[in-house]
Amino acid sequence: GIQVEQSPPDLILQEGANSTLRCNFSDSVNNLQWFHQNPWGQLINLFYIPSGTKQNGRLSATTVATERYSLLYISSSQTTDSGVYFCAVNRDDKIIFGKGTRLHILP
Amino acid sequence: DTGVSQDPRHKITKRGQNVTFRCDPISEHNRLYWYRQTLGQGPEFLTYFQNEAQLEKSRLLSDRFSAERPKGSFSTLEIQRTEQGDSAMYLCASSLLGGGSQQYFGPGTRLTVT
Numbered sequence: 001g002i003q004v005e006q007s008p009p010d011l012i013l014q015e016g017a018n019s020t021l022r023c024n025f026s027d028s029v030n031n032l033q034w035f036h037q038n039p040w041g042q043l044i045n046l047f048y049i050p051s052g053t054k055q056n057g058r059l060s061a062t063t064v065a066t067e068r069y070s071l072l073y074i075s076s077s078q079t080t081d082s083g084v085y086f087c088a089v090n091r092d093d094k095i096i097f098g099k100g101t102r103l104h105i106l107p
Numbered sequence: 108d109t110g111v112s113q114d115p116r117h118k119i120t121k122r123g124q125n126v127t128f129r130c131d132p133i134s135e136h137n138r139l140y141w142y143r144q145t146l147g148q149g150p151e152f153l154t155y156f157q158n159e160a161q162l163e164k165s166r167l168l169s170d171r172f173s174a175e176r177p178k179g180s181f182s183t184l185e186i187q188r189t190e191q192g193d194s195a196m197y198l199c200a201s202s203l204l205g206g207g208s209q210q211y212f213g214p215g216t217r218l219t220v221t
Contacts, residue, residue: 029207031207041198043212045209086150088150090210093138093162095152097151
């Protein structure tokens with residue numbers, strides 16, 4: 001089956017820093033989503049981005065489908081950005097998740 | 108749009124007991140999905156419905172697990188004879204259409220089997 005790899009697995013940054021999270025996938029997909037999982041387990045939709053670039057405030061994402069990767073950029077990090085970020089690809093009507101990047105933003 | 112809801116949010120049960128979880132999708136969504144997430148891992152697909160029809164089941168869904176969506180609206184996931192390995196977060200998601208439509212997740216039900 002399709003493989004989804006996220007890097008880095010863990011990231012510790014000082015408040016105000018910028019970060020880039022990467023997602024590689026092994027085959028063509030119908031779409032790609034980025035999620036933020038909060039401490040209570042809720043998956044919050046960040047981007048639905050099968051290709052191209054989107055921006056939402058301090059966050060932006062780019063997917064290059066032909067090269068099978070996506071990047072999530074977080075600028076001017078805040079402590080509330082802490083949590084686990086998941087990349088998930090849609091293939092054959094179900095989502096396949098990566099293992100996530102655990103982000104810690106220090107005050 | 109009230110979002111996807113799940114009930115209960117937490118369930119503690121003893122090994123061998125049966126448990127049932129409920130998911131209410133976004134009202135106009137005809138696709139409903141169940142996922143399971145264990146500690147330190149991403150969610151894993153279990154099964155999904157198109158209206159009331161269950162279209163696919165993962166190999167993760169042993170014969171102790173059963174899911175229904177009788178009227179094409181809410182869904183239930185039942186686990187019979189629970190085992191400690193069933194302890195996990197059970198997540199429900201819905202989407203308007205198939206074919207790669209954006210999925211929206213509920214808050215999850217955290218199951219602890221003692």
